[in-house]
Amino acid sequence: xxxxxxxxxxxxxxxxxxxxxxxxxxxHWLKTITREGLGRGxxxxxxxxxxxxxxxxxxxxxxxxxxxxxxxxxSSREHAAWALLDMGIHAVIAPSYSDIFSGNAFKNGxxxxxxxxxxxxxxxxxxxxxxxxxxLETQTVTTPFQDRFTFEIDPFRKHCLMDGLDxxxxxxxxxxxxxxxxxxxxxxxxxxxxxxxxxA
Amino acid sequence: MASVPxxxxxxxxxxxxxxxxxxxxCLIYIDRHLVHEVTSPQAFEGLRVAGRTVRRPDxxxxxPDHNLPTTPRKDAAGNRLPxxxxxxxxxxxxxxxxxxxxxxxxxxxxxxxxxxxxxVGPEQGFSLPGATIVCGDSHTSCHGGLGALAxxxxxxxxxxxxxxxxxxxxxxxxxEVRVEGALAPxxxxxxxxxxxxxxxxxxGGNGHVIEYRGKVFExxxxxxxxxxxxxxxxxxxxxxxxxxxxxxxxxxxxxxLAPRGEDWDKAVAWWKSLATDPGAKFDKSVVINAADIQxxxxxxxSPEDVVPIGGVxxxxxxxxxxxxxRAAQASLEYMGLAPGTKMSDVEVQNVFIGSCTNSRIEDxxxxxxxxxxxHKAANVHWAIVVxxxxxxxxQAEAEGLDKIFTAAGLEWREPGCSACLAMNPxxxxxxxxxxxxxxxxxxxxxxxxxxxxxxxxxxAAAAAVTGKLTDVRELLGAA
Numbered sequence: 001x002x003x004x005x006x007x008x009x010x011x012x013x014x015x016x017x018x019x020x021x022x023x024x025x026x027x028h029w030l031k032t033i034t035r036e037g038l039g040r041g042x043x044x045x046x047x048x049x050x051x052x053x054x055x056x057x058x059x060x061x062x063x064x065x066x067x068x069x070x071x072x073x074x075s076s077r078e079h080a081a082w083a084l085l086d087m088g089i090h091a092v093i094a095p096s097y098s099d100i101f102s103g104n105a106f107k108n109g110x111x112x113x114x115x116x117x118x119x120x121x122x123x124x125x126x127x128x129x130x131x132x133x134x135x136l137e138t139q140t141v142t143t144p145f146q147d148r149f150t151f152e153i154d155p156f157r158k159h160c161l162m163d164g165l166d167x168x169x170x171x172x173x174x175x176x177x178x179x180x181x182x183x184x185x186x187x188x189x190x191x192x193x194x195x196x197x198x199x200a
Numbered sequence: 201m202a203s204v205p206x207x208x209x210x211x212x213x214x215x216x217x218x219x220x221x222x223x224x225x226c227l228i229y230i231d232r233h234l235v236h237e238v239t240s241p242q243a244f245e246g247l248r249v250a251g252r253t254v255r256r257p258d259x260x261x262x263x264p265d266h267n268l269p270t271t272p273r274k275d276a277a278g279n280r281l282p283x284x285x286x287x288x289x290x291x292x293x294x295x296x297x298x299x300x301x302x303x304x305x306x307x308x309x310x311x312x313x314x315x316x317x318x319x320v321g322p323e324q325g326f327s328l329p330g331a332t333i334v335c336g337d338s339h340t341s342c343h344g345g346l347g348a349l350a351x352x353x354x355x356x357x358x359x360x361x362x363x364x365x366x367x368x369x370x371x372x373x374x375x376e377v378r379v380e381g382a383l384a385p386x387x388x389x390x391x392x393x394x395x396x397x398x399x400x401x402x403x404g405g406n407g408h409v410i411e412y413r414g415k416v417f418e419x420x421x422x423x424x425x426x427x428x429x430x431x432x433x434x435x436x437x438x439x440x441x442x443x444x445x446x447x448x449x450x451x452x453x454x455x456x457l458a459p460r461g462e463d464w465d466k467a468v469a470w471w472k473s474l475a476t477d478p479g480a481k482f483d484k485s486v487v488i489n490a491a492d493i494q495x496x497x498x499x500x501x502s503p504e505d506v507v508p509i510g511g512v513x514x515x516x517x518x519x520x521x522x523x524x525x526r527a528a529q530a531s532l533e534y535m536g537l538a539p540g541t542k543m544s545d546v547e548v549q550n551v552f553i554g555s556c557t558n559s560r561i562e563d564x565x566x567x568x569x570x571x572x573x574x575h576k577a578a579n580v581h582w583a584i585v586v587x588x589x590x591x592x593x594x595q596a597e598a599e600g601l602d603k604i605f606t607a608a609g610l611e612w613r614e615p616g617c618s619a620c621l622a623m624n625p626x627x628x629x630x631x632x633x634x635x636x637x638x639x640x641x642x643x644x645x646x647x648x649x650x651x652x653x654x655x656x657x658x659x660a661a662a663a664a665v666t667g668k669l670t671d672v673r674e675l676l677g678a679a
Binding site for chain 2: 022108171
């Protein structure tokens with residue numbers, strides 16, 4: 001995972017609420033066996049709407065997306081995060097996210113910034129004309145107009161994002177603790193701990 | 201610890217903590233991992249690139265479902281038929297190759313046990329009460345119907361579980377959905393969960409795990425509980441739970457992968473101890489009166505857009521929230537519906553009975569009871585019944601349900617995800633409506649431009665024979 005510290009640039013002023021993962025990347029794009037190339041299908045149905053922000057040259061290549069409440073609801077498809085990344089989006093700013101999307105975004109180095117609706121409304125306004133700056137170190141979102149919003153982020157997630165850490169690698173370093181749990185479970189919860197016969 | 205009353209969720213969580221970090225994040229052990237072809241190829245590739253192995257292949261079960269066509273899979277000579285769509289074929293082939301490469305048990309496309317992961321897990325006794333169960337699919341919440349802590353994960357997490365058999369998680373908040381009273385005749389678990397989502401909204405359960413409580417759930421079959429928990433994610437909750445009880449134990453006993461002998465007795469004793477303690481506190485509580493619930497249908501493009509079948513399409517301005525007003529306006533345009541239209545006047549051209557929400561034997565029995573002796577309406581040109589697994593199909597055929605469906609003009613298919621999502625050949629044409637027993641009525645979910653009305657199996661069957669959304673109680677003489 002690439003380290004994320006600061007993101008500056010144009011932002012798509014999308015603002016819509018309850019954007020589900022079928023909107024971010026429709027199911028027919030999920031037949032891929034790689035992580036790349038999904039940007040072409042990102043927001044496919046929205047892009048059929050005349051005047052949509054994603055085809056507006058004013059925002060072309062924007063690294064930030066400003067959205068409404070409950071962004072990324074619906075399916076668990078990580079393709080939604082891969083599609084956003086492939087489209088060049090490295091941060092989303094919204095009042096809330098679905099739990100699964102928020103995890104998927106983090107695991108792909110997409111910063112999912114949570115700000116109150118009033119702040120998001122202000123950023124939607126700014127984004128129409130000016131760039132937005134996100135600084136993970138200081139946990140702030142700023143604009144050229146002296147706006148300054150601070151956001152909360154789990155310290156562990158912040159540390160992983162800033163240093164581009166591989167979570168699987170971190171957990172594999174805890175093998176001893178996992179093995180200790182397994183041996184305890186074998187005694188206490190044998191019906192869960194025992195596996196199923198696997199293929200020959 | 202014993203003195204503090206705990207919820208069912210908290211007891212399962214506590215039993216699976218490997219380590220707790222100073223910030224409260226926990227490394228949680230995963231007991232069961234279901235894998236399908238759509239969200240796993242990149243995870244296996246990640247393992248390969250890093251030279252990693254699967255820690256517990258014996259806690260992992262792979263089965264293809266999303267991409268499989270539901271038309272016959274073998275020719276008359278018993279040879280496997282090719283998958284026409286090249287991308288689907290490639291994704292299915294990847295799982296078929298990855299499973300043996302990493303030593304994972306694989307149920308193949310032509311095996312009798314094949315089916316939708318969320319039907320196969322409980323049916324095989326792979327999914328168990330009190331277990332932590334994950335799958336790269338949001339409807340993993342389904343298995344909570346057995347009293348398991350089950351939730352969907354993304355592909356990076358699939359890779360994490362394959363490599364470490366754990367996940368780094370922060371504890372969820374707890375939410376109680378208590379249903380008082382009894383469901384009226386003709387009102388099913390599907391109507392109940394649609395109604396609940398209508399009450400709490402699609403973000404109502406965000407950050408929470410729901411426990412469904414009350415007599416309705418205590419008396420509900422395991423199939424019904426799986427249906428309810430399946431759609432917890434549509435209410436924003438990553439997981440839903442019903443406490444395991446005698447109904448659960450009777451359902452699981454003797455299933456191929458369920459514990460046996462001494463293990464079974466130990467398991468039952470532990471499962472019985474999992475019920476929420478008296479006095480345990482939930483972070484949020486919602487009370488629903490069962491008597492308020494009628495057969496329920498959706499009118500819009502969000503699962504919270506529900507209305508009783510006796511109701512009308514709402515006017516966007518009837519919603520207080522301006523952003524919900526805009527969403528409703530857009531939904532109505534997409535759905536081609538005008539405010540004030542009676543739901544029972546809405547004609548459908550397609551009917552889909554299936555999906556991880558409603559493709560179990562009980563669902564098929566309910567649908568068959570409605571179409572028996574009747575015929576598909578002339579305006580319905582596509583009506584399919586897709587059993588959730590090969591075993592459900594076999595059972596239904598033994599009961600003669602397939603003959604009832606085909607006699608009524610409905611197609612009887614092979615198991616898979618089918619028309620729930622547009623990843624296989626079963627799609628709803630643009631601009632047409634479908635009465636569907638699936639779980640999502642999102643824009644384009646059943647195909648570009650397709651218009652979905654979520655309903656129960658009995659209601660879908662009623663729509664098939666009348667050609668429009670219909671109160672099934674009128675056909676059953678229950679109204």
